[in-house]
Amino acid sequence: MSLEFNNYETNLKPICCGSCGSIPSNDEKLLRCSACRVIKYCNINCQRNHWSQCHKKECKTIKRKMSFWEDQAKEQFEKANDATDMCIMGTRLALGNNDDLINHELACKLYEIATTVQRPIFGGHPVAMLHLALHYERGIGVQQSHTDAYRYYKSVIDHPFPGEENTSPAFVALSRYHKTGLVGAGDGRVVAEQSEELANKY
Numbered sequence: 001m002s003l004e005f006n007n008y009e010t011n012l013k014p015i016c017c018g019s020c021g022s023i024p025s026n027d028e029k030l031l032r033c034s035a036c037r038v039i040k041y042c043n044i045n046c047q048r049n050h051w052s053q054c055h056k057k058e059c060k061t062i063k064r065k066m067s068f069w070e071d072q073a074k075e076q077f078e079k080a081n082d083a084t085d086m087c088i089m090g091t092r093l094a095l096g097n098n099d100d101l102i103n104h105e106l107a108c109k110l111y112e113i114a115t116t117v118q119r120p121i122f123g124g125h126p127v128a129m130l131h132l133a134l135h136y137e138r139g140i141g142v143q144q145s146h147t148d149a150y151r152y153y154k155s156v157i158d159h160p161f162p163g164e165e166n167t168s169p170a171f172v173a174l175s176r177y178h179k180t181g182l183v184g185a186g187d188g189r190v191v192a193e194q195s196e197e198l199a200n201k202y
């Protein structure tokens with residue numbers, strides 16, 4: 001499992017309807033199969049079609065496989081021991097590997113905890129910060145929030161041992177935000193001011 005960010009950025013895709021394949025503008029609006037809770041649909045018709053065409057046969061298998069990963073993740077939450085393991089599991093759940101078992105919400109939970117765990121890297125895992133920032137930026141697995149995205153990209157830069165491979169993409173993202181300027185939701189506070197100078201600095 002590669003934790004390389006370019007690969008992650010390219011392959012992180014919003015969930016599409018399991019039946020017609022369309023991608024809704026808002027992930028939250030998708031219906032979820034209530035049995036496996038993995039496959040999502042844009043409406044009840046898509047769900048019914050897919051159920052009779054094929055999902056009826058595979059739903060149980062998908063459910064069993066996902067339960068396995070949910071248990072693994074739960075164990076990680078309880079131990080909160082090794083942030084690298086959480087990053088690897090989160091990446092797997094977000095990109096789906098070979099079996100297409102994707103659970104963005106669970107991946108984000110793993111990353112969130114990994115940003116606070118002190119092992120193997122003191123200060124939380126920079127890969128978890130970077131990945132979580134991208135999820136907030138795109139609104140995949142979490143509600144879209146540029147304020148949180150900016151905060152997590154910034155935390156990579158401020159990390160005591162971030163690693164060059166993590167700071168480079170964080171700099172690119174921060175620069176992107178400073179090019180357009182970013183105002184935080186609600187309070188109107190300026191999170192990233194529009195500034196050529198800052199955009200070039202990052």
Ligand SMILES: [Zn+2]
Pocket residue numbers: 017018019020021022041042043046
């Ligand atoms: Zn559909």
Ligand SMILES: [Zn+2]
Pocket residue numbers: 033034035036037038039055059060062
């Ligand atoms: Zn199902």
